[in-house]
Amino acid sequence: MNYKRISLGDNIGFSTIIDEKFNTCSVSVKLITELSPETAAAKYLAADILSISNSNIPTLAEMNERLSALYGASVGSSCSSRGDLQPVSFSASWLHDRFAINGESITAEMLEIIRDCLFSPNVIDGAFEEEAFRIAKNDLLDTIDGQINDKRSYAISQLHKKAFEGEPAGYPETGSREDAENVTAETAYKVYRELMKTAQVEIFYVAPEENDDVAEMFRNAFAGIKRCSRQYKFRAPSPLKPETAVAEETLDVRQSKFALALKSSSDDIFALKLLSVILGGTPSSKFFVNVREKQSLCYYCACRYSETKNYLLIDCGVERDKIQAAYDEICRQTDEVKQGNITDEEIGAALLSLENAYLAVQDTPSGCISWYFDVFCSGEIITPEEYFRKMAGVTRERLIDAAKSLTIDTIYKMLSKEETE
Amino acid sequence: MSENVRELLVSRKTGESCIHVKHRSGLDIFIREMPGFSTVQALFGTKYGSVNTMFKTAGDAEYTSVPNGIAHFLEHKLFENEECGVFELYARTGAAGNAFTSFDKTCYLFSCTKNYTENLRILLDFVQKPYFTKENVDKEQGIIGQEIRMTNDRPEWRVFFNLLRNMYHEHPVRIDIAGTEESIAQINAELLYKCYDTFYNLNNMVLSIAGNVREDEILKICDELLRPCEDKGLECVFPDEPEEIAAPEIYEKQPVGASLFQLGCKCPPAETGDIKKLMAATVAISIIGDASSEMYGRMLNKGLINSTFGGEIFSGNGYFSAIFSGESAQPEAVRQEIFGEIKRISREGIDEKLFGRIRKSLYGSLIRELNNVGAVANLMINSAMSGFKPFDAIDTVSELTAEDVLRFIRDELREDRFVLSVIERMES
Known part of the structure; x- marks a missing residue:
């Protein structure tokens, strides 16, 4: 395994992990940002929307159609908290080109999809397209409602709430139900734009062989954004309460x-x-x-x-x-x-x-x-x-x-x- | 059998391969050497799960019936030998050891990055060395009782077992794998030995090992540690199961935030080794419920489903069902949509483009599996226990036609064979 990290400038790190034993290629983009009650739900929603559509593939159905034709490639997002921070994660994975039955380039198509999802989302008049937004919002509300379904993780989340009261880590990464209900397609889009501008970015590419096109695609795409980001500190020990x-x-x-x-x-x-x-x-x-x-x-x-x-x-x-x-x-x-x-x-x-x-x-x-x-x-x-x-x-x-x-x-x-x- | 018999199993489609050895002890051994990987995963399993509650060998005059949950109980107890617990042995090598019992198999496994030969010795040794006493059986009742309670609090587990209970009248697949606190209270050391002696016969078992390994090293250890077993002519019987379902709907209230459902169709069981039916069914549920389908989009737009919606095939000895599941406040409306889609496809046939895409996607996911040590080890043991060869799935998918899939949808997905199981939100 060969690990290498370069800077793409503007607080953007790009790591490649090359190992010829893998038969897939994977990209993961981490947009590091603080966890805050004001924006947690909106970030969660924005991340979800980015993985289900973009300006060229405007619906979830079309996105799935494209991905299944690319040998079941996947695109996804997550928004788990990490202490007081909330890294928004966008990831994609696909079969290496050598397995394509007709010799087509899966990688080239996937890079286009990734670029469009992250940098050219499905937006109409300064807001995420209403249909995609509604689907993502319903999903988030169901996720929030469903947190109690898994009793073990629910118990841990309740512990966190109490243990980190008053700290960002005490807040759910999904935001509260009320927060989620209040997010609009417009505010979510604003939060997305802010995220792309201000987040500290770490990108990972894992594949069986080097491919300079990947870093180049990200370099060019980020060049179109006026970045203004800072570096975050992950470690933030929680103060001990005077009484248990x-x-x-x-x-x-x-x-x-x-x-x-x-x-x-x-x-x-x-x-x-x-x-x-x-x-x-x-x-x-x-x-x-x-x-x-x-x-x-x-x-x-x-x-x-x-x-x-x-x-x-x-x-x-x-x-x-x-x-x-x-x-x-x-x-x-x-x-x-x-x-x-x-x-x-x-x-x-x-x-x-x-x-x-x-x-x-x-x-x-x-x-x-x-x-x-x-x-x-x-x-x-x-x-x-x-x-x-x-x-x-x-x-x-x-x-x-x-x-x-x-x-x-x-x-x-x-x-x-x-x-x- | 006095000699080991070796064969190389190769995928016709991709050229991927693994080794199968019919060991002279009676054991089937599958090995895939994966150079470049750090890990090794091994599974040593028996074709013995929660459904095997009635059995006899050629030497028995009568069938033996045993309490529900005994296969799982036995799995827990085999982790303790006379000198110490098996976890203690793995703790000395750093391996992660574990075990699981499903409906039709019990497997003991380890994964490690070092000392794989030593870990293989531990695995082969303890599985062949049962030690059950009244004291250690009694102690386990409490731990398993807690496990049963815990799984009963998992709504996704309850919704599934409620579905099976309403789908099957008699087949023991309708019983929880761990049994109940009452049924496990009937288990004693003598019954455990009876089950062990019957099912933990090497002729009824499979060893699967993948990763950074060498065939010669594995076989040397197997030759040394496997004790030849006489094939006792094991026979399991299952009660006669009608083709009809037991009841079409079941609802239960639980403290959940979002209501869950499973909609399952009881299909005729597949013959052992019938991978074509399994693959046709897998493609069929993708075609009906795929996220690119019109029905999916319609349900999503109406708010009937969310992104948790999906489908799977659940099959084994004497049971086969196609199951759609997800979260929904209106599961009856989801059922109507799915019934409508099945009718539409049966009438209009399958869109060739959609079929090609779904098949390609499934093919891709099967290829990707071959890049993961744990997935490969599991693939080899699961295939062997189901009567397939490890690469049969890839080869069969490549050769499957839209007509094969349409036949499954038309002939087997009958409305009167569907059961809807729902876990509803309990108002506090």
Whole structure:
């Protein structure tokens, strides 16, 4: 795998990842911008519209027709938050030209589609075309309504809301239902124009061979925009609340859930990340072995670290009357690390698991893009091997210090009805 | 059988290939060497899933019936051997180990970037070494009970099982894969051994391994660790299933924000190895519900569906259905639209251009799959368990005609065989 990053000027980075084992080409454009209640829903809508139409392919039906004729090529967008920021992601993937049955150039057509989607959307009189906008808006409203359908991710989103109250990260990336309802085709288009002008841009191209046309297309297209952007800082540790906040609600569910946010006062991100894996990142972790396997308290009990907000998220699915027992055991296991009760085997297993996960990212185009965007956000663009070497340098003492830096900031509980009524 | 029998399986269309070895132990082994990739994925599976609740071997006088959810329970318990848990063994090598049980198979897998030969040894060893005791069976009831509760809170799971329950009268596909808290309470160590001895016979199993591997290294380990099994003449029976559906509609209320639906058509089951029917059906649902179709655009404009709308084929031993699903506040109107589109296509035939496009798109997605280690390992084991060869799908799609697809739509998508399952929003 050959990684290279160049600047296209105006705060636009262009990375190529070339590996001849791939049979597809992928492009991902990240428009980095802040997460704000005023614009979150509009950005979400704009991103969606960009992936379903453009000025030359004005309807979703025509877009799908074109893409299926290009051997099922895909174009999509996403708008997930990352700490206090909201990178708007536009991506496309297609089969390499050598697989085209009639020798046609899939890549040339796809570059046109990508260019038109991003730089020449379907706009009429200063607003996104009404039909495409209406479809995207209905979709967003359904997405917002449907957030409660997945109880685990809903529980985590409710925890975030409480843990990061008053910070951008506490706001949903979709915006609220009310925000979404208030966005018009005109305001969404304005937000799109602002986004193209002001966002910090990172573009990724993953393919089996170099193709200068890709960078050239982006360079030319961005040249038509008067850019005025700034660089964003991804890491924004969340301040600890003076007292632990608790949020709970009762729902008509069969399994209760609870989630904890433990905020850290340490900047040792490698130690905190490794600690999260030792606690609840693998089936040999302290939580899995003790909370699930030894005490049968829950089906899942996991832990992960967020570098941007500098906190550990712990979540589990549990019977209502076992919440306290599970909570006590989670605290006991975390205290064990604080007291230095952590074996070489536990550290070794966590490192091996991370090494495995890091090396595996190079096997898929999406893995490569995620990796190089993640390390870009972390401020140091390094390979998975280099990153792992840093992780392997974490000592027992640093792990203990990382554990000691944690304080429970917020608890969220989703209580099942059936055991009380 | 005293010798391993090796064959190279090659796609007629693309020239892609993999190796099949009928191992002397009775096991079918599929290997695809993928140089340049870092990862290795291996799956060791048995043709034993939640639907196999009644069976006998040539030596048994009577059929044995077992509690619902036992295949899944067995999968959990096999992860624990006499000395330690299997996760502990993988923790020493860094592999990500896992397992899953579906309607018709149970698979144990690992993926890793290092030490694949050692991981393969772990995999082959623990799957051949059951250890069930009263204590470890009792302990698992709680964990699986939690899993059942968790999956019952997933609306997309409920909408699917409600659909199956209304589609099938008798076939055990209508039962939740994990069973119920009541059915798993009947499971004991003796029953687990009975199921293990019956289904975990190498003649009933498949090993699939793809990625940065070497055939000779894999076969050396297989020769060493696989214990030859006598083919016991396993026979599974399924209750007689009428062609008709059990009931046309089912509604359930759940705390969801957006109502979900599945609209499924009960079709006659395919013969083992009938990949043509599977591919024709796959293209058929794309033609009916494709996002470039008129019907899709109409439903979207009327607000009947959103971007979650899609279709899939669900098939296995004794069951076959075409399912459309999505979010909708008016699922009955969606059903009417789909019925109308089926009638229209049956009457007017399939637009050749649309057919060509859909076929090309499916072909592209099958080719793309071959670029992913996990997808290749899964493709090889799924094909083998369904009686296909790994590249049959690509070759069949390339040769499929619009007439094959039209025949499926006209003959099998009958209105009286459709079931509508809806999870409605519960007003708080």
